[in-house]
Amino acid sequence: MFNSLGQFFDGGDVLDLYAGTGALGIEALSRGCERAVFVERDGRATAAIRENLRRAGFVERAEVVRADVERALDRMLTDGRVFNLIFADPPYRIATEVGDVLSRLGALLAPGGRVVIESGEAPAGGIRGKKGVTRRYGGTFVTILERSEITMIVAVCPGSFDPVTVGHLDIIRRASKIFDHVVVAVGSNLRKQPRLSAPERARLIEKITAGFENVSVEVMEGLLVDFARDQGAKVVVKGLRAVSDFESEFEQAQLNRKMYPELETVFIMASAEHSFLSSSVVREIASLGGDVRGLVPEGILETVREIYSRPDGNI
Ligand code: PNS
Numbered sequence: 460m461f462n463s464l465g466q467f468f469d470g471g472d473v474l475d476l477y478a479g480t481g482a483l484g485i486e487a488l489s490r491g492c493e494r495a496v497f498v499e500r501d502g503r504a505t506a507a508i509r510e511n512l513r514r515a516g517f518v519e520r521a522e523v524v525r526a527d528v529e530r531a532l533d534r535m536l537t538d539g540r541v542f543n544l545i546f547a548d549p550p551y552r553i554a555t556e557v558g559d560v561l562s563r564l565g566a567l568l569a570p571g572g573r574v575v576i577e578s579g580e581a582p583a584g585g586i587r588g589k590k591g592v593t594r595r596y597g598g599t600f601v602t603i604l605e606r607s608e609i610t611m612i613v614a615v616c617p618g619s620f621d622p623v624t625v626g627h628l629d630i631i632r633r634a635s636k637i638f639d640h641v642v643v644a645v646g647s648n649l650r651k652q653p654r655l656s657a658p659e660r661a662r663l664i665e666k667i668t669a670g671f672e673n674v675s676v677e678v679m680e681g682l683l684v685d686f687a688r689d690q691g692a693k694v695v696v697k698g699l700r701a702v703s704d705f706e707s708e709f710e711q712a713q714l715n716r717k718m719y720p721e722l723e724t725v726f727i728m729a730s731a732e733h734s735f736l737s738s739s740v741v742r743e744i745a746s747l748g749g750d751v752r753g754l755v756p757e758g759i760l761e762t763v764r765e766i767y768s769r770p771d772g773n774i
Contacts, residue, residue, distance in 0.1 A: 460575070460601050463594075463603070464603070468491035468544075470491065471543030471572075472493060472541070473495045473496075473542060473546065474535075474567065475497045475498065476545065477498070477548050478523075480507050481512065483546040484496075485512065488517045489517075492543070493520065494521070495520060495521045496522045496523075496535075497521065497522070499523070500525065500528070505523050505525040508523050529560060541569040543569050545572070545575070546575050547575070547576045547577070561576075561604075561609055561691075562609070562610075562691040565606055565609040574604045575601060575602070576601070576604070577600070578600045613639065613640045613690055613693070613694070614634055614637075614692060614695065615683070616643050617679060617683050617697070618643075618646065619645075619647065619653060620660045620663075621738045621742070622660065622755055622763050622766075623759070624737070624738055624756075625733065626729055626730075627664075629729070629730055629733060630696070630698035631664075632671065637696075638694065638696070639673060640673045640674075640675070641673060642674075643677070645664065646680075663759045663763075666758050667758050683711075684715050684718040684719035692722075694722070694723050694725055695724045697727070700735075708726065712724035736754060740754070741755055742767050745764060746767060748768065
């Protein structure tokens with residue numbers, strides 16, 4: 460691993476997160492990095508890092524921070540620090556916790572720098588977008604990411620999708636061309652009584668978006684702002700069909716921004732041919748025996764016809 464990173468040790472600063480004994484940062488110092496910052500929460504481990512630095516003669520070139528990684532990152536971002544090389548050897552699953560940390564590392568990385576993530580398991584899509592190069596060294600997987608691969612813009616596309624229409628699909632497709640990753644969030648509008656459960660609505664969307672590499676579908680429970688935070692998303696993307704949509708969308712966007720000021724709501728104008736289309740007209744037409752072909756994606760037409768034509772006294 461160190462051999463493949465050779466050029467990055469030519470001066471520059473290294474950040475060793477979840478540093479443990481500090482082995483990675485100390486090796487980087489010995490290979491030519493100028494300065495190193497070690498972040499480790501455990502008191503005994505930070506004492507060990509200090510001792511190892513003393514023995515290696517690198518005390519002057521190192522800073523040991525005893526703190527949670529997330530808190531330490533926030534402080535370094537505020538201080539405007541940059542690093543040429545960032546090591547992260549998290550003691551837990553890459554797919555979950557490190558995703559949130561990773562999204563902050565881009566801002567700490569100098570142009571041309573690299574983030575190196577060590578893990579006991581293959582990333583298997585855990586690093587969203589599956590970018591970077593992963594190599595296996597015995598039981599350890601090492602993923603090397605460039606700055607452009609980390610500063611990914613994740614957008615959440617929320618809705619009730621009861622059912623998903625060709626208009627929704629058009630917005631999801633167009634959003635997937637703008638943003639690095641789009642998470643379709645199947646939520647529940649408390650003012651509406653959905654015909655299908657959220658997991659069933661999500662399954663229909665998964666079926667029609669299976670061909671989009673950078674789109675995933677999740678059930679959203681609770682607040683959109685909390686969901687967006689969990690997903691590392693800084694953007695909410697919504698379709699806007701007509702002025703009549705604006706008032707409620709404006710209200711939601713303002714409230715969401717109040718709760719999560721960094722979250723931007725972005726609107727994509729619906730295509731003219733979808734300006735009349737909504738899930739509620741699909742439900743009404745289907746329940747009254749009309750044909751919904753052309754209104755819902757072809758791949759789920761039969762399912763929608765079958766489920767939504769059953770009268771339940773609600774549209
Ligand atoms: O397709 P819809 O019915 O317009 O979708 C509405 C949805 C699900 C996006 C909205 O109700 C929502 O965001 N629900 C999550 C709960 C929440 O955050 N409510 C506060 C919004 S201001």
